[in-house]
Amino acid sequence: MNEPLRTGGDPEDIIRLYASTVYGLALARTGSAADADDVFQEVFLVYHQSAPRFRDEEHRKAWLLRTTLNLSRRITTSTWRRKTVPLEERPDTAVPFRDPEENRIWAAVAALPEEYRLPIYLFYFQELSTQEIAKALRLRPGTVRMRLSRGRDRLRESLKGEYFDEP
Amino acid sequence: MNRDRFRSMQEQLVPSPGAQAALKEALASNHRRPLRWKPYAAVAACAALVLVAAIPLVRSLRGPQAPALHSYTMTDGQVIAEAQESAHVQAPAGTAQEESATTEASGQTGTGEELSVQAGAALYDRLMASFPTDPDTGERDFPAWYGGSFLREDGGYTVILVEERDTPALREEIAGIVCPEEDEESLLSFQTGRYALSFLHEQLERLQESEPISSVLAAAIVLEMENRIEVTLTEPSEDALAELARLDPNDDVFTVLVGQRPSTEEELPVSTDSFTVSHEAEPFPEENGIQDLPSKLPDIQQKSGATSNTTPAVPPTGVTVQARVLKVTGNTMLVEVTVDGAGLHAEDQATFSWPEAASFSPDDPVSISFSGDIMETWPCQLGNVYSVARADG
Incomplete structure (x- = not known):
């Protein structure tokens, strides 16, 4: 049957x-x-309180990604949020990367619709495979590849460059 | 290199020092409460001592003890229980406890509900896809928290969680798996049940492996909605009932019916009170999949103990599916569908109990006539099987 699960690891680590x-x-x-x-x-409070058990490190990472998405969705779709300031008008959206070019890249990624933004981010920044992204986003791998392709097309247009090349 | 640039950017994506400090403080002040096991251990030890002392005492008071027998119900209307406790007179109630007001919503299905049935089925598909599959047997490896699941009459999807493993975090995780879109969350509800589906499947195998039971076993099927197993015996032999009682000391895993299996070749006393599901098979659309499964399991599951009248029998008609035998274990057959039909697709696997299963061998082509009911397990289980015949060619 199932292997015994484990928590493992110091919380701070x-x-x-x-x-x-x-x-x-x-x-x-x-x-x-x-x-x-x-x-x-x-996310880390939930992790600490629920003490989930994992088969391996990959399982732990998948849990953290999924919980992050769920809690993010809860925040962005709350009634309070919907009735207040639109995301793009919030003053804290800019991220101060060291390099201005990096800020420009991030702004282009952030401007993508969510359906392209998350696969692009997970693929290029977190270096997840399409299979892993599909698992995290509950999509079929083919859908992920399609969204990556379309996201890349949009980024090429907005950045006028080939930062996001084909793998 | 762009990869280096992305890595550099990712490294800069760190929470603010304020957030990190706040988290550290929250964790420090929010230590998980250690399990206070000592009081529980003391109570458990006392209870164990009392039990150990009480069992010989009770035995001595009651004299020589006959083996405990499992309760059972005659399908011809007689409700009989030879279990020793009066509480076992009735078939055990379902152990699943309802937690959603919408779960048993009544009402006829219409076009809108059919759509939502398909939506509910999509949730089922996602949950099943999240379970690992044994590469050798192709069987799903259900986790210990999973008690089963079913599509509701209102088109929603209910997941049964094993009571002792039910936590808000688990529910959150399941919701994340089956409801990627927020608007789907209204379709999902949870119930708690006592037993894991994997345990019920193990019990099913034990039934088939037990000689006293298998010799009188007509059918056995896991009723996920009820979180239990329905067992039909051809006769209530004392050995079989004793073995059932041994496997199910609480008398709540098995609902035991005694009666002959319905057959297409003879008239049988099938009570319409007991079997409210129509023998007229519901037609399935040609292009159906899991989305097209019936939205509700037949009421046969809930009324096993409610037999009263023997009505003139109507030979069941059922639907027929062509298949190839993959495996025969005791009275259980595992087959692979060879021709689309009766709600099944070619290459689907299905399992069912059949008293003459031993007369078939792997690779035999067979024609199976059954009620049309397909339980949403994997492999799927066929409802009442009326006949299994070796197909020509």
Whole structure:
């Protein structure tokens, strides 16, 4: 039957290891640094409180990605949020990367519709395979490849360059 | 290199120092409560001592003990229980506890509900796809929290969680798996049940492996909606009932019916009160898949103990499907459908119980006549099977 699951790992080590993964995905999903900070805290609090058990590290990462998406969705679709400021008008959406060119790339990614933005982000920034993205986003791998392709097309137009080349 | 640039950017995507500090503080002040096991252990130890002391005492008071027998119900209307406790007179109630007000919503299905049935079926597909499959047997490896699931009459989808493993985090995770779109979440509800589906499947195998039971076993099927197994025996032999009681000491895993299996070749006393599902098979559209499964399992599951009258029998007609035998285990046959029909597609696998299963061998082409009911398990289980015949050619 199923292997015994395990938690494993010091909580601080887990946070250190996955802070950027969780925060980056939350930022890509919500478009707001403040919301991404909130999601980051929520995810690891849930992780700490529920103490989920995992078969392996891949399982842990998949859980964190999925929980990040769920909590991000909860924040961005809350009634309160829908009645307040649109995401693109929020003052905290800009991310201060060191390099202005990097800010330009991020702005182009952030401007993509969500259906393209998340696959693009997970593929290029988190270096997940299409299979892993499909699992995280509950999509078929073919759908992920299609969205990556269309997302790349849009980025080529907006960036006038080949940053997001074919794998 | 762009990859280096993306890595560099990813490394810069870190939560603010304020958020990190707040998390650290929250974690420090929110230590998970350690399990206070000592009081529970003390209570458990006391209870164990009392039990150990009480069992010989009770035995000595009751004299020589006959083996405990499982309760059962005659399908010709007689409700009989030879279980020793009066509480076992009736077929055990379903252990699944309803938690959603919408779960048993009544009402006729219309076009809109048919659409939502398909939506509910999509949730089922996603959950099934998330379970690993044994590469050798092709069987799904259900996790210990999964008690089964079913499509509701209102088109929604209900997942049964094993009581002791039910947590908000688990529900959240399941919702994330089966409802990628927010508007689908209204279709999903949860129930809790006592038993994991994997345990019920194991019990099913034990039934078939037990000689006293298999010799009188007419059918056995997992009723996911009820979180239990319905067992039909050709006769209530004491050995079989004792073995059933041993396998099911709480008398709530098996609902035991005693009666002959319906057959197309003879008239049988099938009570319409007991079997409310029509023997007229529901037509399935030509291009059907899981989305086209019936939205509700037949009421046969819920009324096993409600037999009362023997009505003139109507030979069941059923629907027929062509298949090839893959495996025969005891009275259980695993087949692969060879021709689309009766709600099944070619290459679908299906399982069912048949008393003469031993007369078939792997690769035999067979023609199976059954009620048309298909349980949403994997492999799917056929409802009442009326006949299995070796097909020509």
